[in-house]
Amino acid sequence: MIDTVTYQAENLYEDGDDFETAEAVVPEGAASRRFDTLLCELFPELIVSRSRAQKLIEDGNALAGGKRVKAGTGIKPGSVITVIVPAEAEEWTAEPENIPIDVIYEDSDLIVVNKPRGMVVHPAAGNRSGTLVNALLYHCSDLSGVGGVLRPGIVHRIDKDTTGLLAVAKNDRAHLALSAQLKDRTMHRIYLAVAEGIVRPEEGTIDAPIGRSPKDRKKMAVVASGRRAVTRYKVLCADSSSRLSLLGLSLDTGRTHQIRVHLKHIGHPVSGDPVYGIKNMRGMAGQALHAVTLILTHPGTGEKMRFDCPPPDDMEELIVRAGLRAGEELFNKCDW
Numbered sequence: 090m091i092d093t094v095t096y097q098a099e100n101l102y103e104d105g106d107d108f109e110t111a112e113a114v115v116p117e118g119a120a121s122r123r124f125d126t127l128l129c130e131l132f133p134e135l136i137v138s139r140s141r142a143q144k145l146i147e148d149g150n151a152l153a154g155g156k157r158v159k160a161g162t163g164i165k166p167g168s169v170i171t172v173i174v175p176a177e178a179e180e181w182t183a184e185p186e187n188i189p190i191d192v193i194y195e196d197s198d199l200i201v202v203n204k205p206r207g208m209v210v211h212p213a214a215g216n217r218s219g220t221l222v223n224a225l226l227y228h229c230s231d232l233s234g235v236g237g238v239l240r241p242g243i244v245h246r247i248d249k250d251t252t253g254l255l256a257v258a259k260n261d262r263a264h265l266a267l268s269a270q271l272k273d274r275t276m277h278r279i280y281l282a283v284a285e286g287i288v289r290p291e292e293g294t295i296d297a298p299i300g301r302s303p304k305d306r307k308k309m310a311v312v313a314s315g316r317r318a319v320t321r322y323k324v325l326c327a328d329s330s331s332r333l334s335l336l337g338l339s340l341d342t343g344r345t346h347q348i349r350v351h352l353k354h355i356g357h358p359v360s361g362d363p364v365y366g367i368k369n370m371r372g373m374a375g376q377a378l379h380a381v382t383l384i385l386t387h388p389g390t391g392e393k394m395r396f397d398c399p400p401p402d403d404m405e406e407l408i409v410r411a412g413l414r415a416g417e418e419l420f421n422k423c424d425w
């Protein structure tokens with residue numbers, strides 16, 4: 090066993106991922122070791138078994154010298170080892186908190202909320218309180234247990250700084266039914282986004298795999314080894330003076346940061362996105378991305394339901410300031 094080295098750990102959670110990242114240098118003088126064994130020795134608090142280490146390696150969340158290597162590869166002293174470890178959900182439970190939430194609809198099966206910017210959907214490492222789940226647990230005691238102790242009722246998620254509509258299940262039957270709709274794509278999640286530049290063509294599908302960026306493990310990127318991700322978009326309005334486009338987007342898949350990564354990939358990042366966008370925040374407190382419409386089948390009655398909510402004030406102001414308001418009329422004409 091080598092002497093345990095001190096490593097730096099940082100919370101990487103942004104809604105959609107619960108990760109800690111850690112880095113260590115293999116001490117000089119240590120014997121070469123299998124990569125999976127070495128991970129357990131370097132990070133005993135984060136990686137408690139070799140099978141856990143092998144899963145991290147397989148998922149591309151453990152790197153030696155910034156590169157993916159096999160579990161049985163011998164690692165030499167001086168090598169920089171980086172791991173990204175999903176947080177363990179069993180370490181704590183979510184507690185009710187008296188936090189106001191914007192309820193769009195509620196009955197005995199379902200609650201639809203308009204999530205504000207800056208609110209994480211559920212607790213995770215670094216965000217154990219102040220989340221939508223904490224607020225929901227205070228608001229109603231009957232949430233589905235399918236998502237576990239940290240994600241009760243949560244069927245789908247949006248990023249911390251993305252605003253808009255989320256459906257939450259209030260019992261297990263509703264949760265399973267809504268999850269099935271997500272899987273078979275009969276639940277439609279429609280977004281409004283202000284994108285940099287004039288997007289062409291005016292209608293298209295971005296079909297590009299998304300995985301963790303090999304250059305910056307805190308970000309996602311279009312990478313050949315990623316999971317398939319499909320985003321459909323329509324240009325609702327564009328303005329040549331402001332060089333901005335108003336887009337309507339729908340998701341065929343639900344990858345982490347999918348819309349933001351895909352729009353960056355085609356050269357038109359979301360305005361106000363400090364991670365994937367440009368430095369100019371356009372007067373926004375966060376990305377101009379809003380889950381504006383949710384279409385689903387009620388899990389109890391079978392009724393087709395559509396929910397809409399307007400974007401936050403600063404996004405509305407940006408739309409008007411950029412001369413894009415006409416696009417809203419086109420939005421309702423789209424066949425989503």
